[in-house]
Amino acid sequence: PKRSVSYEECRTTADWLLKHTQVRPTVGIVCGSGLSALADMLKDPQVFKYCDIPNFPNSTVRGHAGKLVFGTLKGKPCVCMQGRFHLYEGHPIQKITLPMRVFKLMGVKTMIMTNAAGGLNQDYKVGDFMIIKDHINMPGFAGVNPLCGPNDDRFGVRFPCMSDAYDRELQQLAHDVAAELGFSNFLRDGVYSVIGGPSFETIAECRMLHRLGADAVGMSTVHEVIVARHAGMRCFAMSLISNRAVMDYDSREKANHDEVLETGQLRAKQMEVLVSTMVARIDDDENED
Numbered sequence: 001p002k003r004s005v006s007y008e009e010c011r012t013t014a015d016w017l018l019k020h021t022q023v024r025p026t027v028g029i030v031c032g033s034g035l036s037a038l039a040d041m042l043k044d045p046q047v048f049k050y051c052d053i054p055n056f057p058n059s060t061v062r063g064h065a066g067k068l069v070f071g072t073l074k075g076k077p078c079v080c081m082q083g084r085f086h087l088y089e090g091h092p093i094q095k096i097t098l099p100m101r102v103f104k105l106m107g108v109k110t111m112i113m114t115n116a117a118g119g120l121n122q123d124y125k126v127g128d129f130m131i132i133k134d135h136i137n138m139p140g141f142a143g144v145n146p147l148c149g150p151n152d153d154r155f156g157v158r159f160p161c162m163s164d165a166y167d168r169e170l171q172q173l174a175h176d177v178a179a180e181l182g183f184s185n186f187l188r189d190g191v192y193s194v195i196g197g198p199s200f201e202t203i204a205e206c207r208m209l210h211r212l213g214a215d216a217v218g219m220s221t222v223h224e225v226i227v228a229r230h231a232g233m234r235c236f237a238m239s240l241i242s243n244r245a246v247m248d249y250d251s252r253e254k255a256n257h258d259e260v261l262e263t264g265q266l267r268a269k270q271m272e273v274l275v276s277t278m279v280a281r282i283d284d285d286e287n288e289d
């Protein structure tokens with residue numbers, strides 16, 4: 001398949017969407033595995049199936065609906081991805097991150113991403129929310145980076161800084177809102193490490209990632225954040241700890257997707273309330289890059 005996505009393709013997709021909806025979103029939300037209920041929060045929803053949107057790939061993963069939902073959250077115009085794309089589905093990486101550039105061209109200023117992840121930090125419990133304060137991009141070390149290839153200055157610079165990838169004001173906002181909602185006892189801050197998948201990590205890989213400073217492990221989000229930051233959007237990301245990664249050889253636990261989706265069901269309501277309250281408070285003009 002074609003490896004790179006052109007500016008014109010992103011422009012075509014954005015123009016197609018701008019023509020088919022009156023909503024002009026300033027906040028983009030990506031729903032992770034089992035968290036698609038977040039999209040049901042939007043008022044006056046307008047739904048597009050990924051397969052109907054020019055240049056959009058299709059979702060192939062159970063728990064990822066494959067719908068783009070426009071609407072408002074407490075009066076704020078939003079666009080929400082019910083289902084995201086992953087390297088392990090075989091999509092070229094620039095197809096995975098195409099929605100970020102489309103949202104940028106539509107005027108989105110802030111991205112809120114959620115995912116389900118395995119807990120490496122032994123203090124974490126299944127059902128905890130982990131605010132992502134930084135990431136470790138394992139595929140990136142092997143040259144799997146959505147910005148590889150010619151840089152398009154219309155989106156951003158050739159060598160974008162990633163030390164400020166996760167917006168600190170939005171992390172503080174998440175803590176403030178969680179405290180008001182009484183969620184602080186299951187709210188964490190941590191480093192998210194991404195692997196390619198689809199196979200879950202081995203015990204040795206979990207121990208290595210934990211030793212390298214990672215608190216959780218997943219198969220998404222980092223690629224979207226890199227492209228969103230490159231384009232100057234503010235990013236907030238949070239993991240639902242859907243299971244504890246297997247860290248020792250005498251454990252009988254086995255990571256499985258069903259468990260990931262079940263945990264999503266359990267905590268989806270709280271994630272919905274936290275994200276929607278945050279979105280209502282986001283000040284769009286703050287810290288524009």
Ligand SMILES: Nc1nc2ncn(CCNC(CO)CO)c2c(=O)[nH]1
Nearest residue numbers: 116117118217218219245255257260
């Ligand atoms: N140990 C472990 N637990 C996890 N829970 C969710 N994910 C993120 C990957 N999610 C996949 C499979 O559920 C679907 O995208 C993981 C993971 O990668 N590793």
